[in-house]
Amino acid sequence: RTDRERLWQALMEMAKIGATPKGGVNRQAFTDLDRLSRDLFIEWCRAEGCTIRIDAIGNIFARREGQESDSPAIMTGSHLDSQPTGGKFDGVYGVLAGLEVIRTLNQHDIRTRAPIEVVAWSNEEGCRFAPCMMGSGAFTGQLALEEMLARTDAENISVGDALEAIGYRGEDCVTPDHIKAYFECHIEQGPLLEDTGKTVGVVVGALGQKWFDLTLTGLEAHAGPTPMPLRRDAMVGAAEITQAVNRIANTHQPHGRGTVGVVNLHPGSRNVIPGQVMMTIDLRHFESETLTAMAEELHQVIQETSQRHGLAFELTPTADFLPEHFAESCVGAVRRAAEVIGCSHMDIVSGAGHDAIFMGRVTQAGMIFVPCENGISHNEIENAKASDLNDGCNVLLHAMLEQAGI
Amino acid sequence: RTDRERLWQALMEMAKIGATPKGGVNRQAFTDLDRLSRDLFIEWCRAEGCTIRIDAIGNIFARREGQESDSPAIMTGSHLDSQPTGGKFDGVYGVLAGLEVIRTLNQHDIRTRAPIEVVAWSNEEGCRFAPCMMGSGAFTGQLALEEMLARTDAENISVGDALEAIGYRGEDCVTPDHIKAYFECHIEQGPLLEDTGKTVGVVVGALGQKWFDLTLTGLEAHAGPTPMPLRRDAMVGAAEITQAVNRIANTHQPHGRGTVGVVNLHPGSRNVIPGQVMMTIDLRHFESETLTAMAEELHQVIQETSQRHGLAFELTPTADFLPEHFAESCVGAVRRAAEVIGCSHMDIVSGAGHDAIFMGRVTQAGMIFVPCENGISHNEIENAKASDLNDGCNVLLHAMLEQAGI
Ligand SMILES: NC(=O)NCCC(=O)O
Ligand SMILES: NC(=O)NCCC(=O)O
Numbered sequence: 001r002t003d004r005e006r007l008w009q010a011l012m013e014m015a016k017i018g019a020t021p022k023g024g025v026n027r028q029a030f031t032d033l034d035r036l037s038r039d040l041f042i043e044w045c046r047a048e049g050c051t052i053r054i055d056a057i058g059n060i061f062a063r064r065e066g067q068e069s070d071s072p073a074i075m076t077g078s079h080l081d082s083q084p085t086g087g088k089f090d091g092v093y094g095v096l097a098g099l100e101v102i103r104t105l106n107q108h109d110i111r112t113r114a115p116i117e118v119v120a121w122s123n124e125e126g127c128r129f130a131p132c133m134m135g136s137g138a139f140t141g142q143l144a145l146e147e148m149l150a151r152t153d154a155e156n157i158s159v160g161d162a163l164e165a166i167g168y169r170g171e172d173c174v175t176p177d178h179i180k181a182y183f184e185c186h187i188e189q190g191p192l193l194e195d196t197g198k199t200v201g202v203v204v205g206a207l208g209q210k211w212f213d214l215t216l217t218g219l220e221a222h223a224g225p226t227p228m229p230l231r232r233d234a235m236v237g238a239a240e241i242t243q244a245v246n247r248i249a250n251t252h253q254p255h256g257r258g259t260v261g262v263v264n265l266h267p268g269s270r271n272v273i274p275g276q277v278m279m280t281i282d283l284r285h286f287e288s289e290t291l292t293a294m295a296e297e298l299h300q301v302i303q304e305t306s307q308r309h310g311l312a313f314e315l316t317p318t319a320d321f322l323p324e325h326f327a328e329s330c331v332g333a334v335r336r337a338a339e340v341i342g343c344s345h346m347d348i349v350s351g352a353g354h355d356a357i358f359m360g361r362v363t364q365a366g367m368i369f370v371p372c373e374n375g376i377s378h379n380e381i382e383n384a385k386a387s388d389l390n391d392g393c394n395v396l397l398h399a400m401l402e403q404a405g406i
Numbered sequence: 407r408t409d410r411e412r413l414w415q416a417l418m419e420m421a422k423i424g425a426t427p428k429g430g431v432n433r434q435a436f437t438d439l440d441r442l443s444r445d446l447f448i449e450w451c452r453a454e455g456c457t458i459r460i461d462a463i464g465n466i467f468a469r470r471e472g473q474e475s476d477s478p479a480i481m482t483g484s485h486l487d488s489q490p491t492g493g494k495f496d497g498v499y500g501v502l503a504g505l506e507v508i509r510t511l512n513q514h515d516i517r518t519r520a521p522i523e524v525v526a527w528s529n530e531e532g533c534r535f536a537p538c539m540m541g542s543g544a545f546t547g548q549l550a551l552e553e554m555l556a557r558t559d560a561e562n563i564s565v566g567d568a569l570e571a572i573g574y575r576g577e578d579c580v581t582p583d584h585i586k587a588y589f590e591c592h593i594e595q596g597p598l599l600e601d602t603g604k605t606v607g608v609v610v611g612a613l614g615q616k617w618f619d620l621t622l623t624g625l626e627a628h629a630g631p632t633p634m635p636l637r638r639d640a641m642v643g644a645a646e647i648t649q650a651v652n653r654i655a656n657t658h659q660p661h662g663r664g665t666v667g668v669v670n671l672h673p674g675s676r677n678v679i680p681g682q683v684m685m686t687i688d689l690r691h692f693e694s695e696t697l698t699a700m701a702e703e704l705h706q707v708i709q710e711t712s713q714r715h716g717l718a719f720e721l722t723p724t725a726d727f728l729p730e731h732f733a734e735s736c737v738g739a740v741r742r743a744a745e746v747i748g749c750s751h752m753d754i755v756s757g758a759g760h761d762a763i764f765m766g767r768v769t770q771a772g773m774i775f776v777p778c779e780n781g782i783s784h785n786e787i788e789n790a791k792a793s794d795l796n797d798g799c800n801v802l803l804h805a806m807l808e809q810a811g812i
Contacts, residue, residue, distance in 0.1 A: 190631025207630060211676060222783055223665035223688045224613060224757030225596025228656050230781075235666050236652045242645035250634050259629035260641050261676045263669055270617060270667045270686040270724075271758075272784065280676040282629045318676075351630030352677075375636075377628055378678065 001341070002397055003107075004390035007100045011389070014040065014080070014096065015088040024380025025088055029081040029123035029134075030058070030162035037080040038168060041095060041120055048102050050118070054170025056145060057138040058122040058163045061174055064102050066115040066404065072180035074112070074404040076101065076396060077119030078355060079135070083127055087382020089187045089372065089389070095120045097185040097393040104397060113405035114180060121355045128153045129162075131319070136355035140176055140362045176362040181330055181403045184356040185368045185392045187384050191375030192348060199391045201348035201369030202335045206357045207255060207284035208291045208323035214241070214302065217312040220267060220275025231273055232310040235265060238277040244301040245281055248294050255349060256294065257284035286323050286349050324357040330366030330399070337398035343391045366399065368392045407747075408803055410796035413506045417795070420446065420486070420502065421494040430786025431494055435487040435529035435540075436464070436568035443486040444574060447501060447526055454508050456524070460576025462551060463544040464528040464569045467580055470508050472521040472810065478586035480518070480810040482507065482802060483525030484761060485541070489533055493788020495593045495778065495795070501526045503591040503799040510803060519811035520586060527761045534559045535568075537725070542761035546582055546768045582768040587736055587809045590762040591774045591798045593790050597781030598754060605797045607754035607775030608741045612763045613661060613690035614697045614729035620647070620708065623718040626673060626681025637679055638716040641671060644683040650707040651687055654700050662700065663690035663757060692729050692755050730763045736772030736805070743804035749797045772805065774798045
């Protein structure tokens with residue numbers, strides 16, 4: 001069994017790096033604070049006898065040898081970077097749960113057959129440098145390494161230079177070939193576990209995502225003298241499309257999601273009819289065909305709505321991720337582990353993107369969710385219970401043991 | 407007859423003060439550029455033999471004596487201040503049309519029975535200092551003078567200090583008692599005259615206005631893991647309310663107007679469900695009871711929508727102007743003048759607020775609209791034809807002559 005106190009202490013120690021006044025952390029990718037958290041992670045891993053490798057995008061791999069050192073590794077991990085106003089658990093929990101597995105194995109002097117590796121992926125959040133899940137994306141070949149190294153932040157600093165500056169542009173060549181299975185612990189970032197009173201989510205897969213930028217262009221005019229029938233009000237169009245996004249997601253339950261998160265009006269004055277609206281649309285579903293159908297329905301609504309209101313529109317896809325169905329071997333290992341340690345669990349689909357999804361494309365992967373308070377994440381008030389975090393970590397230990405063999 | 411060229415030259419001369427690269431003007435209230443336009447207006451009026459009075463809020467009254475100097479004056483005018491990206495005609499046309507009337511009377515040596523006054527109202531636009539129509543509002547007692555002098559701009563400069571700084575905090579006590587009738591020429595700022603091919607709009611009144619700030623508060627949450635039925639998406643509520651505003655205005659045609667001009671989302675991130683939306687609503691109608699009913703219907707929709715989506719709401723009225731029905735004496739004078747000079751005309755209701763509306767509360771008032779290109783105003787590309795402007799000015803001359811007597 002993993003050690004609840006030890007795991008919690010590690011989390012609280014790490015949370016000091018980039019701590020914010022409201023109890024969260026600001027530890028964005030490739031900053032000095034990111035470097036400090038990486039240094040501390042490596043120090044802890046070395047103390048447990050692990051060897052460290054760092055690849056060209058700064059992913060850190062800590063390896064605990066197995067009885068059969070040629071045998072492919074069982075890997076776990078997540079990310080140490082955070083949102084600018086992020087919480088103490090998102091990402092870092094998955095990394096330190098991996099460390100806790102190694103500490104527990106060391107404590108009980110258990111040597112697994114396959115090697116165990118814990119990875120800290122670079123830049124999962126994607127807030128300083130887009131896109132998100134950059135480290136696992138480059139590692140799995142889903143994102144092009146050279147292209148990623150050239151990406152720049154708002155100050156025009158490139159990923160490559162930022163990695164250089166913090167001393168984490170590694171030279172180790174690490175490839176997915178040596179991995180047999182990948183597991184990742186993460187807080188749920190949603191309300192389902194808490195609402196149903198379960199401790200562990202057995203993640204069976206993740207929703208596909210299609211993101212769009214939409215610009216509607218009508219005619220800016222004075223709100224008083226312009227009669228209703230002569231208007232080309234971009235906001236009226238945007239409102240209809242927002243409702244359609246909501247309706248489309250609602251008609252594809254339980255897995256449909258539809259969100260309009262950004263709406264910018266031009267000129268944005270009380271008594272001027274908005275001549276232009278820029279909005280974002282985020283559609284998700286677990287079935288690829290349904291997600292495609294949702295996007296097609298959206299496109300049709302946008303066409304009809306624009307025509308009806310005399311608007312021009314420009315629809316640009318900004319992200320397109322296929323749904324992920326995790327390998328039954330890993331999902332089963334997680335489920336069996338939850339049974340073994342006797343904690344309440346339920347199958348769950350991840351609504352958010354995670355490094356495990358990219359890993360699922362190149363090896364077998366699975367995830368373990370634990371509840372977070374009120375389902376809130378990407379927020380300084382993000383919170384989770386020490387006992388839930390430890391239960392999730394225990395499930396990770398047993399799932400990894402099953403896959404690694406003893 | 408007024409002089410088309412002289413009027414156009416005066417407009418173009420004035421347009422040099424605060425000229426913007428795109429052909430508009432930026433001459434906000436109580437700035438140095440506003441001072442320059444005031445100085446020039448006074449210089450021109452003095453050259454025509456007018457006496458000048460300036461009141462405590464900086465309104466400028468230029469008086470041409472009549473045969474009966476005790477008899478109440480016939481007044482005309484508008485404003486010299488502009489929007490930050492305003493046009494060359496909005497406001498200034500009404501002031502210079504008044505000057506052109508005086509120049510024409512001087513040229514033909516016509517002495518009216520009643521005195522003629524031309525007024526340049528302070529701060530009609532209200533963009534640097536809220537609210538709009540400040541000068542006429544204070545003059546007519548619709549706005550409290552002391553309160554207006556204390557209003558501050560974004561740099562915390564008060565109206566009183568700004569007036570002092572440009573030397574236009576006057577000491578003359580001017581009251582509405584000495585006025586028999588008020589006329590105002592203005593560009594239409596809408597498309598009706600142009601669409602119907604008429605030169606002059608006989609303004610029979612103005613729409614009442616009810617403005618609101620609405621804040622909807624739901625729950626900020628991750629767009630991926632949060633199932634649709636558990637959301638409290640403030641933007642979905644805002645979209646429904648935007649559509650209701652549109653629908654309510656459309657069911658009260660031809661005079662209903664409904665506009666959502668500002669929509670601000672918090673936190674405004676692609677993959678975060680908006681936890682809060684602040685939006686503005688602008689409702690207008692020509693009938694007071696209908697306007698009240700529209701606002702009541704809106705309130706009900708907001709209540710129902712908020713409840714349905716689990717949102718809290720805060721609805722704050724920010725402006726409330728009754729509809730204005732201009733006095734038949736003035737409306738008739740304008741209509742008869744249009745007939746006399748033989749220009750095509752139609753009755754029209756002003757959708758926008760104007761100084762004439764406040765004047766209509768304390769004396770008889772009327773307005774003359776002329777077309778502006780594509781109905782566009784509050785925009786540097788605002789444009790109008792010299793011939794239309796002169797036709798409107800001729801109508802003004804004859805309406806004023808009828809009221810002043812010769
Ligand atoms: N885990 C996570 O927050 N990923 C960000 C991408 C998403 O919106 O799913
Ligand atoms: N004339 C004008 O633009 N007034 C501003 C107030 C309004 O929106 O009606």
